[in-house]
Amino acid sequence: MNLDDVIRTRRSIRKYRDEEVPDSVIRELLDLARHAPSSMNGQPWYFSVVKEAETKKRLADIKNRHCPEDKRAFRADFMEAASVIVVVSVDSRRAHERDVENAILAAGTLLLAARDRNLGAVYMSAYQADDPLLREEIKRLLALPEAVNPVSIIPIGYPDESPAPKSLRSLDEMIDDESI
Amino acid sequence: MNLDDVIRTRRSIRKYRDEEVPDSVIRELLDLARHAPSSMNGQPWYFSVVKEAETKKRLADIKNRHCPEDKRAFRADFMEAASVIVVVSVDSRRAHERDVENAILAAGTLLLAARDRNLGAVYMSAYQADDPLLREEIKRLLALPEAVNPVSIIPIGYPDESPAPKSLRSLDEMIDDESI
Numbered sequence: 108m109n110l111d112d113v114i115r116t117r118r119s120i121r122k123y124r125d126e127e128v129p130d131s132v133i134r135e136l137l138d139l140a141r142h143a144p145s146s147m148n149g150q151p152w153y154f155s156v157v158k159e160a161e162t163k164k165r166l167a168d169i170k171n172r173h174c175p176e177d178k179r180a181f182r183a184d185f186m187e188a189a190s191v192i193v194v195v196s197v198d199s200r201r202a203h204e205r206d207v208e209n210a211i212l213a214a215g216t217l218l219l220a221a222r223d224r225n226l227g228a229v230y231m232s233a234y235q236a237d238d239p240l241l242r243e244e245i246k247r248l249l250a251l252p253e254a255v256n257p258v259s260i261i262p263i264g265y266p267d268e269s270p271a272p273k274s275l276r277s278l279d280e281m282i283d284d285e286s287i
Numbered sequence: 288m289n290l291d292d293v294i295r296t297r298r299s300i301r302k303y304r305d306e307e308v309p310d311s312v313i314r315e316l317l318d319l320a321r322h323a324p325s326s327m328n329g330q331p332w333y334f335s336v337v338k339e340a341e342t343k344k345r346l347a348d349i350k351n352r353h354c355p356e357d358k359r360a361f362r363a364d365f366m367e368a369a370s371v372i373v374v375v376s377v378d379s380r381r382a383h384e385r386d387v388e389n390a391i392l393a394a395g396t397l398l399l400a401a402r403d404r405n406l407g408a409v410y411m412s413a414y415q416a417d418d419p420l421l422r423e424e425i426k427r428l429l430a431l432p433e434a435v436n437p438v439s440i441i442p443i444g445y446p447d448e449s450p451a452p453k454s455l456r457s458l459d460e461m462i463d464d465e466s467i
Contacts, residue, residue: 110293110403114322114396130467138458142294144398144410147358150456156464177383178327203357208391208412208439215395216294218324223290230324232388249463259388276330278318283429284336287310 113223118273120227121185123264128190132224133263137193139220143212151201152213155194155249155257163187165248166194166260170231173241183231189262193217194233194249196257207234210258217261227266233257293403298453300407301365303444308370312404313443317373319400323392331381332393335429335437337372345428346372346440350411353421363411369442373397374413374429376437387414390438397441407446413437 137154145151157163163186170183186192195214197206214230221228234242234257245257288296317334325331337343343366350363366372375394377386394410401408414422414437425437 108290110288110290110399111319113290114319114400117322117324119324133467134458134462137462139291139294141455141458141461142297142453143395144297144299148453150461152461154462156462156467158464158466175384204355204416205412207387208410211388211391212395212410215323215392216399219290219396219399220294230388230392232385236384251463273322273328275321278314278321281321281330281332282314282317282334282336283431284338286338287313287336 108223113219117219117222118270119229120266120268121229122266122268123188123190123227124267125188126190126265128226128263128265133191133193136217136220140213140217143216145209145212146203146205149201149203149209151198151206151209153196153198153251153255155196155251157192157194160187162248163189163192166192166245169241169244169248170260173235173238175235186262188264190264193261193263194245194257195259195261196251196255198255200254206256207258214259214261221263226263228261228263231260231262233260288403293399297399297402298450299409300446300448301409302446302448303368303370303407304447305368306370306445308406308443308445313371313373316397316400320393320397323396325389325392326383326385329381329383329389331378331386331389333376333378333431333435335374335376335431337374340367342428343367343369343372346425349421349424349428353415353418355415366442368444370444373441373443374425374437375439375441376431376435378435380434386436387438394439394441401443406443408441408443411440411442413440
């Protein structure tokens with residue numbers, strides 16, 4: 108697909124068909140994700156590829172337990188039905204104090220690459236400033252090395268929903284310069 | 288361009304030809320950027336489009352003054368030659384405590400859209416955890432509303448350099464699961 112179509116048609120997908128995404132396709136997505144920019148070209152990414160049902164369930168449990176009050180309507184159980192959950196982490200020894208930026212730029216690339224392959228995916232956070240336990244529990248579950256911190260969680264599967272196009276706020280409202 | 292080519296050929300560009308990027312093209316980029324995912328679909332983006340030479344210079348000065356020790360080799364002066372500098376901010380009243388994620392997902396989309404149009408761009412940060420003055424000075428310079436916080440700075444122009452393809456760390460080194 109061309110870039111504009113990928114960007115415009117990407118939606119957050121939380122329902123997946125019961126069908127496995129081939130490893131080769133997941134590798135393609137990760138291969139693209141590592142082309143994201145990174146601070147001082149540190150390429151600090153670390154991708155955990157979660158395929159075990161039990162690990163998916165425990166990830167969903169952690170997310171549910173640490174869900175902030177205002178997001179309680181959105182349970183994380185749907186993750187268990189994803190074919191694969193990719194957790195994007197960053198090795199802080201390579202991240203030049205830019206762990207979060209580096210991870211999210213790769214995660215965003217991953218979301219677009221998934222859409223391009225007609226896969227469904229959704230962005231979820233693996234940390235919370237006021238609740239450090241969220242990150243710690245995920246880190247322990249995935250047995251991540253001490254210096255490696257999870258930032259984003261991306262469930263991926265074949266979509267079993269096709270949400271209507273998103274209604275967007277007007278662009279003019281978002282731009283501060285009236286001249287353009 | 289197709290998505291894979293855009294992702295694989297994007298590089299951080301810091302040298303620009305002395306040629307103006309039309310407003311209509313900048314609008315296209317911002318229009319695409321707002322299709323990024325956002326927490327609870329809050330679409331909290333606020334784009335400052337900097338075209339004045341004096342404002343570009345002051346932005347570069349702020350970045351230089353707040354540059355961390357280990358990045359001193361990289362002066363920000365090059366920004367002044369960009370046709371346009373887009374500062375991506377987030378209105379925290381719409382961001383559901385996910386200001387940084389929301390901004391970076393839009394900024395990453397903007398970088399890909401720029402590459403797709405053969406424009407050169409580079410990701411820069413507008414905040415630093417241990418140096419809150421960086422953000423504050425940018426906020427004051429751009430006269431951003433109290434609730435609106437700058438996260439990313441993206442200089443954009445016609446490229447005047449074509450860096451060699453980036454040499455990437457091996458994908459296997461970045462994946463924790465040997466089975467894929």
